[in-house]
Amino acid sequence: MRNRILTIAVAFAAAVLLAGCSGTSSEQSDQSIAVSGEVAADGGAPAMTAPDEMAVTDRSAVGPATTVPAERDIIKTAYLSMSAEDVTKTAFDVHALVKRWNGLIASEDTQDTGDAVYSNITAQIPAADLDAFIADVSKLGTVGSVNVTAQDVTSQVVDLDARIKALQTSIDRMTQLLAEAQRIEDLLAIETQLSTRQAELDALTAQRKFLGDQVAMSTVTVTISPETEITSVDAPGFLSGLESGWAAFVSLIMVAITALGFFLPFLIVMMIVLVPAVFLIVRQSRRHRRAGPVTAAPMTTGDQEAGTPSST
Numbered sequence: 087m088r089n090r091i092l093t094i095a096v097a098f099a100a101a102v103l104l105a106g107c108s109g110t111s112s113e114q115s116d117q118s119i120a121v122s123g124e125v126a127a128d129g130g131a132p133a134m135t136a137p138d139e140m141a142v143t144d145r146s147a148v149g150p151a152t153t154v155p156a157e158r159d160i161i162k163t164a165y166l167s168m169s170a171e172d173v174t175k176t177a178f179d180v181h182a183l184v185k186r187w188n189g190l191i192a193s194e195d196t197q198d199t200g201d202a203v204y205s206n207i208t209a210q211i212p213a214a215d216l217d218a219f220i221a222d223v224s225k226l227g228t229v230g231s232v233n234v235t236a237q238d239v240t241s242q243v244v245d246l247d248a249r250i251k252a253l254q255t256s257i258d259r260m261t262q263l264l265a266e267a268q269r270i271e272d273l274l275a276i277e278t279q280l281s282t283r284q285a286e287l288d289a290l291t292a293q294r295k296f297l298g299d300q301v302a303m304s305t306v307t308v309t310i311s312p313e314t315e316i317t318s319v320d321a322p323g324f325l326s327g328l329e330s331g332w333a334a335f336v337s338l339i340m341v342a343i344t345a346l347g348f349f350l351p352f353l354i355v356m357m358i359v360l361v362p363a364v365f366l367i368v369r370q371s372r373r374h375r376r377a378g379p380v381t382a383a384p385m386t387t388g389d390q391e392a393g394t395p396s397s398t
Contacts, residue, residue, distance in 0.1 A: 159297070161237040162213055162304040164220060169313045170227035173203040176310050179226050184209045187219045192305070205310040210303040223308060239297055246294045253287040 170176040177196060184191055189211040196205040211219045220232065257280065264276045 158238060159240045159243045159301045160213070161239055161297075161300045162216055163235045163237075164216060164304060164306045165231075165233040165309075166220060166223060166306065167230040167232075167309045167311075168224070168227040169230060169311050171313055173205050173310050173312055176226050177205040177207060180207050180209075180223060180308055180310070183219060183222050184211065187211055187215045187222075189215075189219070189303075189306075202312040204312070207308045207310070209306050209308070211306050213302060213304045216304045216306070219306065227310065228313065239301065243294070243297055243301075246290055246297070250287065250290050250294060253283055253290065257283050257287060 168176075174196070177194075181191065189209050192208045192210055194205070194207045196203065216234075220234075224232075260276055260280045260283065264273065264280065267273045267276055
């Protein structure tokens with residue numbers, strides 16, 4: 087009986103101790119949560135992160151970062167056709183405008199056909215000043231047509247920059263390996279690879295510079311032709327028809343006179359040669375007519391048998 091009472095007392099004491107420990111731990115957890123809440127309220131980092139926020143953070147960390155260029159790389163090309171009274175002077179004015187807008191003349195072709203002068207000028211103008219340059223050139227004459235094309239090469243530029251950066255990193259690493267190499271075989275292998283990568287880097291750098299120059303400087307082609315005068319045409323009438331008919335008649339007479347003058351030497355030569363020939367032919371024919379035809383006497387039967395001709 088006594089042992090049972092001790093057992094019950096020990097069990098009761100253990101239950102009280104467990105209850106006290108659980109209460110203390112719950113109070114400590116509540117205090118920690120409260121402290122976390124206070125820190126968050128004061129501007130610190132929150133103690134707990136929402137599952138949705140964690141998912142978003144994980145997706146952004148896993149996905150590759152996409153680099154979007156701040157400015158697009160555009161190659162612009164312009165064609166302008168215009169007419170002017172003085173083509174040569176207008177060409178000099180175009181030269182002055184190119185110099186004013188910090189451009190340069192790439193090529194020029196000016197031709198004088200005798201009747202008119204034509205000029206074709208190709209210039210390189212800073213891309214930012216292309217529109218202003220076209221506006222100034224348009225004031226020099228009468229513009230027939232303007233055509234401006236744009237080509238986006240942003241992706242090519244980004245690709246070249248990435249490849250150049252990767253090659254430069256590889257070259258730096260191989261240069262370091264070359265300095266640390268001890269064996270001749272390693273030195274030769276590294277130098278071969280280094281030369282190949284350096285050549286490829288130079289080619290890519292040249293392509294990148296060419297694209298950069300095309301983006302920075304726009305190509306403008308200006309074609310200048312002389313102005314043509316528009317003549318008024320009178321309405322057709324009786325007088326105009328009479329004038330046209332008289333002009334055609336005079337033209338016909340002139341053509342006939344010209345043809346006669348052309349054939350006259352041939353006619354004189356033919357008369358000199360043909361007249362005596364015709365005269366001789368006529369004379370011979372008259373002689374034959376006066377002589378008359380010569381007829382042979384008929385042969386008798388005896389003569390035919392003797393084979394001698396008969397006499398008349």
